Amino acid sequence: MNAKELIKNLPDYQCQQNLDMLNIKHIEMDHRLLKENSLFVCIKGYTVDGHQFAEAAVENGATVIVAEKELDVSVPVVIVPDTSRALAHLANNFYDHPSSKLKVIGVTGTNGKTSVTNIIDEIHHYAKQKTAIIGTIQMVIDGESHPVKNTTPDSLFLQKNLHQMVEKKIDVATMEVSSHALDLGRVHGVDFDIAVFTNLSQDHLDYHQTMENYLFAKSLLFSQLGNTLKHERPKYAVINQDDEHAEFLNRVTAQPVLTYGVQNKASFQAVNVELMANGVSFIMKTPKGNVPIKSKLMGMFSVYNLLAAATAAYASGIELDIIQHVLNNTTGVKGRFQPVEHKQDFGVIIDYAHTPDSLENVLSTIKRFCAGNIRVVVGCGGDRDRRKRPLMAEVACQYADQAIFTSDNPRSESSQAIIDDMVEGLKHNNYQTILDREEAIKQAIEQANDKDVVLIAGKGHETYQIVGDKVLDFDDEQVAIKYLN
Numbered sequence: 001m002n003a004k005e006l007i008k009n010l011p012d013y014q015c016q017q018n019l020d021m022l023n024i025k026h027i028e029m030d031h032r033l034l035k036e037n038s039l040f041v042c043i044k045g046y047t048v049d050g051h052q053f054a055e056a057a058v059e060n061g062a063t064v065i066v067a068e069k070e071l072d073v074s075v076p077v078v079i080v081p082d083t084s085r086a087l088a089h090l091a092n093n094f095y096d097h098p099s100s101k102l103k104v105i106g107v108t109g110t111n112g113k114t115s116v117t118n119i120i121d122e123i124h125h126y127a128k129q130k131t132a133i134i135g136t137i138q139m140v141i142d143g144e145s146h147p148v149k150n151t152t153p154d155s156l157f158l159q160k161n162l163h164q165m166v167e168k169k170i171d172v173a174t175m176e177v178s179s180h181a182l183d184l185g186r187v188h189g190v191d192f193d194i195a196v197f198t199n200l201s202q203d204h205l206d207y208h209q210t211m212e213n214y215l216f217a218k219s220l221l222f223s224q225l226g227n228t229l230k231h232e233r234p235k236y237a238v239i240n241q242d243d244e245h246a247e248f249l250n251r252v253t254a255q256p257v258l259t260y261g262v263q264n265k266a267s268f269q270a271v272n273v274e275l276m277a278n279g280v281s282f283i284m285k286t287p288k289g290n291v292p293i294k295s296k297l298m299g300m301f302s303v304y305n306l307l308a309a310a311t312a313a314y315a316s317g318i319e320l321d322i323i324q325h326v327l328n329n330t331t332g333v334k335g336r337f338q339p340v341e342h343k344q345d346f347g348v349i350i351d352y353a354h355t356p357d358s359l360e361n362v363l364s365t366i367k368r369f370c371a372g373n374i375r376v377v378v379g380c381g382g383d384r385d386r387r388k389r390p391l392m393a394e395v396a397c398q399y400a401d402q403a404i405f406t407s408d409n410p411r412s413e414s415s416q417a418i419i420d421d422m423v424e425g426l427k428h429n430n431y432q433t434i435l436d437r438e439e440a441i442k443q444a445i446e447q448a449n450d451k452d453v454v455l456i457a458g459k460g461h462e463t464y465q466i467v468g469d470k471v472l473d474f475d476d477e478q479v480a481i482k483y484l485n
């Protein structure tokens, strides 16, 4: 693509040099990945400043540099106020606005994004559409899995892969949209068709500082839901009417809103909800009549996830009988309320609860059916929201009979210091500390009696433990099976 053409829609840029004759074949933000005839965008990161690689980038094949300041290099430099935002524009332009050629469904909220995106994807797949999904666990394009680094990738990776999806004739892409991504502009320029809100509770205050900022970041998905009409269908915001922030999000979007909920009247409302030991059942009231649902997913939080997915699929034009079939048959996502069954006479559940609210949801669900004692193994991530630590410890001790506090990706912090934060001010004493996660799981399993339930929380599908900058192999499920043997 011609360089001048590529940058022409940037809202605010300066460039003294002539770009007329430059043909750009690639865009790159990492100088180590550069090829010939590339445009390199210098990003000021949290670890390093990409501007320092400008010279090396030219050696590696960059023929244009996009930067926030003048640079002494032998190729033209385009100066912009914010390179991250410029990258989102450039990538969208370079890949010819791929999100305008696909249906894109974005799901945001503190908890439930991975669960809801997977159900939405399953529904579209069952409706014989070609689907793709981007989220915490992986990116899947028409059945082919690709690894991901972030829940919501940077704008370059995102636009490149949306383009791949267009090439592969994908009908609908469902993606998790994290608050970090919204705040950092990773999804700028993505033309969403449907925006879904699950819930908002405490997490990520290390990044957002206040709950107001966190809510504001989440709301950007709804204010960014544009006016373009794609596939001859209107756009929709899908909002959890039982969440205290529902009214605010309702006002933020200019598009029609479909709501879902249990307690409050909603477009999709669950009534006659029964929480059972092997799933949930309810009547789903919809704008087109009542639909009975009996799902294998557990707990009230799953009722919300099922409703969110059903409402989004309805907004996407899927028939209710297809939605009903998938809700009744979905078996959920790896590491989300996942039982480990190994001939033992007590329960073992692996779950990704890593916030106070999700831990409370999962433990209260277990409490409903557990005839013995609940034992929870849990830790808090290092270099993440410190303020959620004592709240998670409080929930663990309040709902479980015995809590074992252990390590969960300590990253640059010491595991002991993280647990010190967890137990500070804790009034309960039904806990012990075992820093080594394998030993903690072993102890919980060895101490479990008939009818007890052991909840191993926080890491879900993860198959690693991040200690310092090392990523060590660690899989809660494998460790549990080892000691169940």
Ligand SMILES: CC(=O)N[C@H]1[C@@H](OP(=O)(O)OP(=O)(O)OC[C@H]2O[C@@H](n3ccc(=O)[nH]c3=O)[C@H](O)[C@@H]2O)O[C@H](CO)[C@@H](O)[C@@H]1O[C@H](C)C(=O)N[C@@H](C)C(=O)N[C@H](CCC(=O)O)C(=O)O
Residues within 6 Å of the ligand: 029, 030, 031, 032, 042, 043, 044, 045, 046, 047, 048, 049, 050, 053, 149, 150, 151, 152, 153, 154, 178, 179, 180, 181
């Ligand atoms: C804090 C944060 O968001 N960091 C993201 C950021 O990394 P960074 O700022 O450290 O990047 P950096 O290493 O300083 O590099 C700066 C620039 O220099 C370039 N570079 C770097 C080194 C080099 O030799 N050459 C070079 O060109 C890099 O390619 C980059 O363009 O940019 C990277 C590339 O896009 C991201 O992968 C990375 O996410 C890290 C892994 C992360 O942990 N992010 C978390 C906080 C996050 O975003 N989480 C949310 C989920 C939250 C939730 O809802 O649970 C998510 O969406 O994943």
Ligand SMILES: Nc1ncnc2c1ncn2[C@@H]1O[C@H](COP(=O)(O)OP(=O)(O)OP(=O)(O)O)[C@@H](O)[C@H]1O
Residues within 6 Å of the ligand: 109, 110, 111, 112, 113, 114, 115, 116, 136, 151, 176, 198, 199, 301, 302, 304, 305, 335, 336, 337, 351, 352, 353, 354, 357, 358, 359, 361, 362, 460
């Ligand atoms: N709707 C919900 N409300 C509260 N808790 C939930 C809900 N859905 C799932 N959970 C809990 O949150 C955990 C994480 O669920 P899920 O992975 O779907 O959330 P997520 O929003 O994708 O998380 P992340 O921010 O890490 O990507 C689950 O293991 C479960 O404990």
Ligand SMILES: N[C@H](CCC[C@H](N)C(=O)O)C(=O)O
Residues within 6 Å of the ligand: 151, 354, 380, 381, 382, 384, 408, 409, 458, 459, 462
């Ligand atoms: N997306 C979340 C995942 C947390 C998972 C937990 N195992 C941890 O490492 O804290 C985060 O990065 O905050």
Ligand SMILES: [Mg+2]
Residues within 6 Å of the ligand: 113, 114, 135, 136, 137, 151, 176
């Ligand atoms: Mg997720």
